[in-house]
Amino acid sequence: MKSRILGVFKMRGGGFLAAGLIIVITIILLSLLADVITPYSPIKRVGDSFIPPSWEHPFGTNKLGMDMFARIVYGGRTVLSVVILATILSMSIGTALGLISGYVGGKLDRGLSFIMDSIYVFPSLILAIAITAVLGPNIINAIIAIGIIYIPTYFRMVRGQTLQIKASLFIEAARSIGADSLRIMVKYILPNLLPTILVVFSMNAADAILTEAGLAFLGYSVPPPTPDWGFELQVGVNYILSGYWWLIFFPGLMVTLLAMGFALIGEGLTDILNPREVT
């Protein structure tokens, strides 16, 4: 009884974080080392169509006779680059706007907050589809669309924290020694935001992965034959009755695993950095 409670208490946070990191790093390594790991090209026919998983083709082959394992590991590059670039985009814009809005206050703050809140409450995938549909489906536009829809997530959090920190004593002190606004924001407030930004980043990356996959599933991400997990799944829809389960199972599993990896990191970081829950 005693040791049981103790053990689990100790693994909280750290355990989630470690599990998440292992998943994410493994997937990143797989995609980075794709050329080394698999001898096959992801966009060339390597054998018959619809070969079930075997030693030679661990994830089987698809309709055009391409190796699914190769498509999955190379596909990781697409997903990761879209998601990382998109989250960096929303993180930098959201943080900058949130910082300025929270620090400057007044009309600017009210106006910005209002617009951000309006976007925030709107179903994100629907907005992302609308944006990519307008801009045209390609990798850059997918990044832009996903980047835009998550700006409010960072904005809200950064703005809230900035308001708190702004009121604290050491900012008063900094102002009294003559630091200007920009300096206060960058030198004094921003560093204090970093832990929270980190937590939001990892939770948000999980969201972004699912949104990217959703876009790809609906056909709004990269053009074929570039491999992309969500798109593989769209193709897989046709094979429910054919029994070609490997065309559905593996791509979706990868999406879910990667999103889960980031969510685990987020959960672990929340536990460690922030004793109170962030919901």
Next chain:
Amino acid sequence: MKGISRITIIGIIIVILIIAGVAYYMMLQTQAPAKEVIVIGVTDKVTDIDPANAYDFYTWEVLNNIMEGLTKYKPGTTEITMGIAESYTVSDDGLTWTFKLRKNLKFADGTPCKAQDVVRSIKRVMEIQGDPSWLVTSFVDDVVALDDYTVQFKLKHAVSYFLALLATPPYFPVHPNYKPHEIDSDQTAGGVGPYMIKEWKRNELLVLEENPNYYGEKPKTKRIVIKFYQSSSALRLALESGEIDIAWRTLSPQDIEGLRGKKGISVLEVPGAAIRYIILNTQMDPTSSKLVRQALAAAIDRKDICKRVYLDTWVPLYSLIPNGMWSHEDVFKKKYGEGPNLDLAKSLLKQAGYSESNKLHIELWYTPTHYGDTEADLATVLKEQWEATGMIEVTIKSEEWGAYVDDARKGVFMASLFGWYPDYIDPDDYTTPFLDSRANSWTGSGYSNDEVDSLLDQASTSTDINTRTNLYKQVQTILADDVPIIPLIQGKLFIAYKSDIKGIVLDPVMLFRYYLVYRG
């Protein structure tokens, strides 16, 4: 805290039991459809049940079952026979056509259908200017009712295939209930056809029932229910589970493959009239070079496309005029071989100044959903085939249908994938819209050849089939040499049905006639 878990475990067990019970009960519910009813499943959609605006394949099929025109196709052939008209005469200059109507024509509710109704309906189409109205306005100058049973057309110019045009929905008489000046999308009053609409729920179901006032032979089955599905898989499963009797358009290649050989299910396959092709831009570098276009044509392996992309549900096509239609000639096969002719392609590319180090860059466009979900595969395989020359690099791009059509017309695509369903069954419909410089602006190929234009003019006004055949053969030969368009494949039609269903007739016209099917 142990009390809670016991309660919740019991709760979970109860919920599971309820779900299991309900599921079991519902499995017992699966029952066979009634005898005098045949249920047909489709993944297509009915757009407007109004001939003034309907311009898609499936809606035309429905219209053909609830309405009829002056002429119609004889089932199983591409031969035109009389419909609600008994006979016709045509003036020597081919400009005045006079039709005599049958005497006993009535709409489903008993309202008589006279020559004035025919004229009213056609004029309505001309006035509303819906999508298919050009099928009337491009040809007909005026239409009048000489008496209750005589309709007379004055044409703008002689048209050799006018009888085939008359068999298209814009010429069908509609019930007076149709709003006279605007599109009436959900109007169920119908026309003079073997069936009438009993119930209509958009995207869910359409119930047709025998028209008691139809002049002709009674339908073999009293009631036809059409169910609309959203995916081929759902359609296939519905057939397998007995929810529907016939799975019609459109089963995906792998589902057709899966249904073949299933017990109690038959699959019928006939050649279709749909064709697919690549449009090349003759005004844009590098496809402005004839050598490049010829090289692209030579490198294609149509059999591989049919096998890998379509699991042999399509067949290779070596001309724009489909296999089996009069005047068809395998011009591309003659010129470039069955393909892939990589040696020829390479030497053509070398002549055009390209090499392994100086590669030809091609942008290939497709649209992801309009032609089914195999489109990305098609583009991928084409890329693979062209790149097999070692001297071409292909970038694939896509756009949604709306922007796609728009940009094609603007001529911004270098190479783009399109497809064609015929409006009327005549070689003209497979040549003029593509090759005639006055009619092909939508393709964006920028192709213009005076010789072709004049050959097509002669062919469309001539009434002699031998003359016309000869003219179309010449056009096809020029096509294979100039290559503004590379024909790829021709569709087959598949219909899967329970083996006790009889009377399914499919022909290149591609219209499924519901009134001929019955349960044997």
Next chain:
Amino acid sequence: MDGEVALYTEDLGVRYYIQRGVVKALDDVNFRLYKASLTGVVGESGCGKSTLGRAIIRVLPPNGEITSGRIIYNGVNIVELSEEEMRKLRGREIGLVMQDPMTSLDPLMSVKDHLLETILEHIEVSRDEALKMAEEALSSVGLSRELLKSYPHQLSGGQRQRVAIALATVLKPKILIADEPTTALDVIVQKKVLDLIEDLMRELSLTVMLITHDIALAAERADYIGVMYAGHLVEYGRVDQVIEDPQHPYTQLLLKSVPDIENISMVQSIPGLPPDLVNPPPGCRFHPRCPYKMDICIREEPKMIEVGEGHYVACLLRRR
């Protein structure tokens, strides 16, 4: 010795598990409550006095547990009772009043529902009888029955604490544990609430355990006093023994820190801070702050010894 022992603990130990490690919240506590008397438990915050109260009624926080020792009530070691047996004891035999009346009532339930729920949980009576009992309980704490329909947020702090006391005593328990029942109240209300508890004690011949950080208050109201420091009971005895003749240096310092109306400038505070109970100091836990620290205090943990009749102290200075 007067009085009979109602409940006593033997070498009671309680641990809390937190991320940083294990908190040794109570160690070897030998404590007793005499029947129908008021025992004050005093000490600085974090010394374990609340933990002792909660351990006795076995409602420790989820990360805490009793790891050693026994709690004997009516000859039964209640540490070994099953959760269900213990539940029947709570409220019925032992009641608890908590510190903050603002948070100790369910904000979504009316006073009536609180009372009815408690009554119906323990005894089989009809709703009407239960209602009657609820009204009696309210009037016994000096509240009108009109308040039955009120929700906690509609009551004043004093009223809420009365409701809390009514809830704890409605089933006429033998023991009432009052955990700083007046800390959150203003002075006038404090006195009334304490008077109420004393009245109830006489009326119901209750045994009261009054947990407080205020030794003066304990001196005024209690019959017995236990002094706690860092998870240890360091001194225990009758009120006159402990107040008049404090034996432990900590008790002496505590008493000196009480403000004296006549000589306010004489108030002394105890230097230093209470120790971290994850890593408590070796030997006597008080030695880092003790003015009489000896070398042995660092090495040896003092045991409770009896210095007068029923007067115990845990200090190496008093070792005979």
Next chain:
Amino acid sequence: MGKLANYLVVRSLLAIPTILVLVTLVFILMRLTGDPIAAMVGMKAPPEVIAELRHKAGLDLPIHEQYIRYITGVFTGDLGKTLLYDRPVIKDILDHFPATLELTIYSFIISVLIGVFTGTVAAINQGKFEDVLMRFYGIFTYAIFIPWFGLLLQMVFGNWLGIIPIGGRLSAYISPPPFITGLYTIDSLLTGRLDAFFDALRHLIGPSFTLGIVLSGSYTRIVRANLVDILSQDFITAARARGLRDSLVIKHALKNALIPVITLMGLEFAILLTGAVLTETTFSWNGLGSYLVDMIRNSDYIAVQGTVVFFAIFVSIISVIVDALYAIIDPRIRY
């Protein structure tokens, strides 16, 4: 009650600016597309026809006039006519909406039930194995990719076991119940059509469990966090110290923990709609989500615009309802 009504009116008025921002955003987005008319007429239509249609759709007007016309339309319930079928957009939306509503209601119930259960188990076993397990469940379901999960359900339960249908709302041989609410399960019960009721329910299993399970993760997290917080509060200790049974104590805790959850439901609803788009696409569910995807594919920007606006209004209405619910349930709130 008059006060509540006042509160609701004020709260509803506050939603209008939010709707306006979204409507404007959508309007701008949609005007950036290529020519939408081309999409509708296909490739065979002559230029005169296109010009005529542009005029009919008001596309030849200056952009600010189009905007004003549009905004007025939105607030008078006129969302224009679809380019594709020339039907009023609002009619299409109302045709498809009941399917989405039915799906979201069932999914919502499932997700709340599972979420409350798992969250409670986690919180009352805080720090123990069950807690870690449930938290893991929360993270896992949060990360599940809806189409994947839906397709797996279809493959396993639809194809292999043959227990559930793989898509659609009703079997072909069952005629839909008469239209009352548009929700098949309700309409069929109201009209006594038990066959349709069970069939509709059977079709609901796949999609509503997919969406319900995926969304339950968020509730697990929220419920757990709130409950952990509540469980550490004095009134819970006090309740336990009065000898209340655990189930009663948890009832106290849950009631208090669920109140903040209600406010989060408004937000969750937006996520629910996002999920509905994917679920409907995966399960061939003919609701507003499929309709939207369909219309985007056809570049029918008037229909897209209308649908997105409708979603925005719907989300706003839900948040008003949630606020009202909150005000009614919590006795502490004085509006």
